[in-house]
Amino acid sequence: MAKVNRARSTSPPDGGWGWMIVAGCFLVTICTRAVTRCISIFFVEFQTYFSQDYAQTAWIHSIVDCVTMLCGLGFALCYSPAIAMVGKYFSRRKALAYGISMSGSGIGIFILAPVVQLLIEQFSWRGALLILGGFVLNLCVCGALMRPITLKEDQTTPEQNPVCRTQTQDLKQASPCSAWTKEWVQTCLCGSLQQEYSFLLTSDFAVLATSVLFMAYGCSPLFVYFVPYALSVGVTHQQAAFLMSILGVIDIIGNITFGWLTDRRCLKNYQYVCYLFAIGLDGLCYLCLPMLQSLPLLVPFACTFGYFDGAYVTLIPVVTAEIVGTTFLSSALGVVYFLHAVPYLVSPPIAGWLVDTTGSYTAAFLLCGFSMIFSSLLLGFARVVKKMKKTQLRFLAKESDPKLQLWTNGSVAYSVARELDQKDGESVTLAMLGSSPS
Template sequence: MAKVNRARSTSPPDGGWGWMIVAGCFLVTICTRAVTRCISIFFVEFQTYFSQDYAQTAWIHSIVDCVTMLCGLGFALCYSPAIAMVGKYFSRRKALAYGISMSGSGIGIFILAPVVQLLIEQFSWRGALLILGGFVLNLCVCGALMRPITLKEDRSTPEQNRVCRTQTQDLKQGSPCSTWTKKWVHTCLCGSLQQEYSFLLMSDFVVLAISVLFMAYGCSPLFVYLVPYALSVGVSHQQAAFLMSILGVIDIIGNITFGWLTDRRCLKNYQYVCYLFAVGLDGLCYLCLPMLQSLPLLVPFACTFGYFDGAYVTLIPVVTAEIVGTPSLSSALGVVYFLHAVPYLVSPPIAGWLVDTTGSYTAAFLLCGFSMIFSSVLLAFARLIKKMKKTQLRFLAKESDPKLQLWTNGSVAYSVTRELDQRDGESVAIAMLGSNLT
């Protein structure tokens, strides 16, 4: 078998074959996220055919989303690696590249929503699912576009692992029963994992992870209940599918324009803030939704929610890379999308239970809205505290010693000048002691 050519580069190329990676990721998001979000069009069909309530029917969509984010099964084998590959090929244009890549979800919804409704009418829900399954086979083509790349910072890790394995084998052959050998083997086996997932101990990443849980809880139910809610307020089936199309096409605009805007020099340093802004506004849209009970009012809602949904989805990999760095981006994104799994699993059934219990969508939408707002506020509060601590450390350093040069790394602060002064003092004392003894 022919060996796969591995591209080598000292830094992300920001172009070239990277645009083919973007195209592949674009098609992956169409075949995965767009298809799963169009399941809401099947919601009423499933509910009618199986004679189940909202909570029971919602498990269908929940399990699909959960397995995608939780396991190495199905869509998960395509979605997370494709997104991570884009981060490997782009640095300066990362937000734009992610914007184009993630816009596949919006384009897919825009195209598939009316098509799926037409397929259901023509071939029933079973035939429509069969046709969608054939369409999803295009993921095999997307995988063929993913060419590995080795960056400068990635080259040391394989060499270190190789040396570790070699030394481990030698020690095993020399003294297989030695306690010292066993400790060395344990160190070598755990070293690579500790290095790869060291970001799990970062306080910034822990806060991001908690925030993602609340954000994922809030964003999922809308794509399950928008069509049923529209039907409940008197909107026709075709118009409800049209709402999903609007949501999809505006999602595209949010992906691309927000990615392009946040790559500009004026906003480059505020991508974190832009992410918080987008998540918070989607939460506010949720709070207004129960008051919108006609098609002319639901269309502006779909436009607003769709735009900022595309905006923050684009910035998730960018914000993650800002916190953990590019070398750990693939592993960190895997953890971030893994954290989506549990909220995706439980939020639609919980929302369905609230609808069944209260006879209204109000409680379900309000809970989702407050969840997304809390996600945004939590990250903003954490960033504010971090800046206050840095400012306080600098102020205390200047007040205590004018010669003090403060170096900061998170919450750690130390003075090179003070250490050098102490070493100089020790050297002088030793010299004087030596001369006295002489």
């Protein structure tokens, strides 16, 4: 308890132990996201060993990603809490902190892709998986770095109703097994859950959630089928692993540089737009991929897709925090990553079915590309509509009588007529004093 109390702060420290949190989150992303994305290197091995088609083999990767985002099992218990902790420790340099943290995925791919290929050649796919399992045990070390922190906004957040809490304690003292006690406890619990997840009822978060579904559908299949696609156009196994390494290292650059750029004063207010831009460009890369059928053409694709993949991944927590606030960031991120689960589950098998049916990767890549572009356009359209409504309200306020107009900021409204009357009275008094003889 003493350690927990020392870690408390009234505002995000933007440094100090926060950099250790960033380091821990960095290692977590290596051990979780990088390892799962390197499963695409095992794809051809699984397909050959089990004699299955693309659609059946793709379930291995999709189930791993789905369960990570859906439950409190395995990687999920490490990934989401680590990301939320970074948001607790940083405010002014949040995008940069997330950029460094999320770059672990790219660095992990850059290092692990050729290493995994080498392990498969030396120890077969079974031995390679055992070695990766031992590497993932380092997540225990990452968890030891996570210190809880209580922010000022957390302390001012409305807590559980004190009357409800007092009555619950009285009922427990009177009769521990009373049915009334259970009823009051259930009522208070439901109230706290409604309060914690109240952001689910906002239109802004509903649009973000819908956009995330389409974005997640598009981003997953590439990490399953990029290596098989490269092999299908005549690239060797080592060159295909090299392409994954390029994608990973450029992903790192996208994580860090895009996070740093969007923290600058000129782009600080446009992080939402930068997020849309990055998702849209990844979608365009997908549309071009079927035309790229040689190593010299696939290298620029890996660079472009990798950079903007790292860019929008960095901004997911930032955009989420902009919509729901820091207080609800942990719960909102849990929901956002939970929404990744279903697309991650179905998109690789659907893409595999399209490959098996058409005999080509074109339809699968085009569907993913259009899905990501639609995700970007949906959020952009919602932002335009919101701004148009604000402009319309301002115009109506200017057209109405200034002494009767109401200024609104959502749920609170107040009249400025009294302030105007007071100013008129002060100006009349000053005029009288100025005209009186000295």
